[in-house]
Amino acid sequence: MKRREFVRSAGLASLAIPLARCGLAVRRSLRRPNILFIMADDHASQAVGCYGGRLNRTPGIDRIAREGVRFDNCFCTNGICAPSRAVILTGKYSHLNGVRDNAVAFDGSQTTFPKLFQAAGYETALLGKWHLKSDPTGFDYWNILPGQGDYYNPDLIEMGAKKRVAGYVTDILTDIAVDFLEAPRTESKPFLLMLQHKAPHRNWQPAARHMAMYDTTEFPEPPTLFDDYATRSRAAFEQEMTISEHMTLDSDLKLGPPPERLDEAQRAAWEKAFGPKREAFKKANFSGQALVRWKYRRYLQDYLGCIAAVDESVGRVLDVLDRTGLAENTLVVYTSDQGFFLGEHGWFDKRFMYEEALRMPLVMRFPGRIEPGATNGDMVSNLDFGPTFLDVAGQGKPAPMQGRSFLPLLLGRRVAGWPESVYYHYYEFPAVHMAKRHYGIRTKRYKLIHFYHDIDAWELYDLEKDPRELRNVHADPAYAAVRLGLEAELSRLQAFYRDSDALSRIFIDVDKKK
Numbered sequence: 124m125k126r127r128e129f130v131r132s133a134g135l136a137s138l139a140i141p142l143a144r145c146g147l148a149v150r151r152s153l154r155r156p157n158i159l160f161i162m163a164d165d166h167a168s169q170a171v172g173c174y175g176g177r178l179n180r181t182p183g184i185d186r187i188a189r190e191g192v193r194f195d196n197c198f199c200t201n202g203i204c205a206p207s208r209a210v211i212l213t214g215k216y217s218h219l220n221g222v223r224d225n226a227v228a229f230d231g232s233q234t235t236f237p238k239l240f241q242a243a244g245y246e247t248a249l250l251g252k253w254h255l256k257s258d259p260t261g262f263d264y265w266n267i268l269p270g271q272g273d274y275y276n277p278d279l280i281e282m283g284a285k286k287r288v289a290g291y292v293t294d295i296l297t298d299i300a301v302d303f304l305e306a307p308r309t310e311s312k313p314f315l316l317m318l319q320h321k322a323p324h325r326n327w328q329p330a331a332r333h334m335a336m337y338d339t340t341e342f343p344e345p346p347t348l349f350d351d352y353a354t355r356s357r358a359a360f361e362q363e364m365t366i367s368e369h370m371t372l373d374s375d376l377k378l379g380p381p382p383e384r385l386d387e388a389q390r391a392a393w394e395k396a397f398g399p400k401r402e403a404f405k406k407a408n409f410s411g412q413a414l415v416r417w418k419y420r421r422y423l424q425d426y427l428g429c430i431a432a433v434d435e436s437v438g439r440v441l442d443v444l445d446r447t448g449l450a451e452n453t454l455v456v457y458t459s460d461q462g463f464f465l466g467e468h469g470w471f472d473k474r475f476m477y478e479e480a481l482r483m484p485l486v487m488r489f490p491g492r493i494e495p496g497a498t499n500g501d502m503v504s505n506l507d508f509g510p511t512f513l514d515v516a517g518q519g520k521p522a523p524m525q526g527r528s529f530l531p532l533l534l535g536r537r538v539a540g541w542p543e544s545v546y547y548h549y550y551e552f553p554a555v556h557m558a559k560r561h562y563g564i565r566t567k568r569y570k571l572i573h574f575y576h577d578i579d580a581w582e583l584y585d586l587e588k589d590p591r592e593l594r595n596v597h598a599d600p601a602y603a604a605v606r607l608g609l610e611a612e613l614s615r616l617q618a619f620y621r622d623s624d625a626l627s628r629i630f631i632d633v634d635k636k637k
């Protein structure tokens with residue numbers, strides 16, 4: 124489609140709802156779009172082909188970008204599993220939706236975007252990782268993993284009833300999604316389907332067919348694999364997420380016994396894939412940097428093996444949309460609840476406000492509305508997802524939602540005054556991985572972070588000059604004016620989102636009693 128034709132059709136499409144309300148619309152305009160929201164768990168942008176990833180290929184996900192838009196500056200607002208999910212559902216920051224860390228149960232009586240879709244007559248469904256402890260609300264159908272769930276032969280809780288399902292988790296969830304998409308439906312009952320994969324969450328157990336997929340691959344090493352944290356605060360030294368010390372050989376890197384849930388065939392595949400690695404490891408007797416390098420390589424083999432199944436899943440559901448004729452009227456979204464460290468700074472896991480964990484991959488396709496092959500560099504966040512999906516479906520945003528719809532950006536429009544900063548706040552400390560509490564802002568060029576609780580330390584990075592965040596310039600006089608500007612913007616955003624240091628102190632006391 125030529126650019127002018129595209130703009131014309133996109134303009135008409137966005138008029139569909141007001142026209143429908145005036146009773147003037149043609150039949151096409153009355154069709155409300157379906158939403159297919161696919162989210163992985165801990166899938167870093169560095170491991171997505173269309174983000175220029177040098178580690179792996181992801182043809183399924185890349186197809187969404189090729190036929191739609193890739194967002195290059197999407198950030199999470201609290202980088203761990205349950206909090207990110209609660210932000211997405213409510214469009215509210217963690218301090219307002221209540222899920223500040225993975226230990227809290229979500230209050231399902233809150234307004235969520237799926238509830239609003241359900242109330243508007245959509246068929247709403249949720250599959251896979253939920254992780255919010257309370258039962259899902261706002262879904263006509265849900266079939267979820269308990270907690271983190273298992274990779275092999277997982278238990279699933281279908282509308283409250285738990286049962287064990289044979290197979291590999293990513294494939295099982297995809298099968299259920301395919302059944303849902305292929306079920307007969309009428310245009311008067313569009314759907315919202317949230318397909319939320321467990322993969323590639325720790326401890327990275329691939330499907331049998333992908334266990335040896337990367338056996339001969341030499342992965343490029345991140346330049347910061349042996350970061351000495353020279354200019355950072357204590358927070359970087361006192362975390363517990365290093366590949367060298369905190370990644371376990373037995374469980375994470377599969378030198379120990381296989382998981383108990385494996386059936387005979389899976390056990391044989393496991394032994395065939397990981398047995399030789401175990402023997403080679405014993406013989407090699409690695410230590411020091413050689414051991415870190417071996418662990419890094421083994422980590423990526425399994426992490427990327429898990430992603431291979433997720434990518435196949437995306438390809439399968441896109442094919443079903445084509446086959447059923449649903450593709451034309453369905454917004455397809457692929458994202459991850461946050462990013463992940465793949466050896467950068469010597470780490471795995473997420474939590475920190477540094478780039479690799481803060482960034483979310485986000486690609487979207489909507490034929491006839493989103494220009495194929497588009498990219499967008501505006502700053503958006505998971506806070507904006509709900510308001511955007513509601514807007515796509517012609518519904519308004521309820522007052523409590525703090526995010527803003529980026530539908531105009533999807534349609535390729537430039538929006539004057541679009542926000543140029545994103546606010547972040549992480550709370551889960553002391554806890555696993557020991558990433559200290561911190562908040563901060565990310566602007567297009569800079570990042571300002573304040574670590575607090577058992578520390579009071581600031582970091583400032585100039586991402587243009589120092590994209591790997593190796594030089595904290597907070598105390599550098601040359602950045603004094605920049606720092607003042609960022610501090611003012613941070614204060615403005617805290618007030619705007621109704622967060623404050625006083626509230627942070629209250630939460631420290633509340634969390635002590637948990």
Ligand code: CA
Binds near residue numbers: 164165203460461
């Ligand atoms: Ca996660």
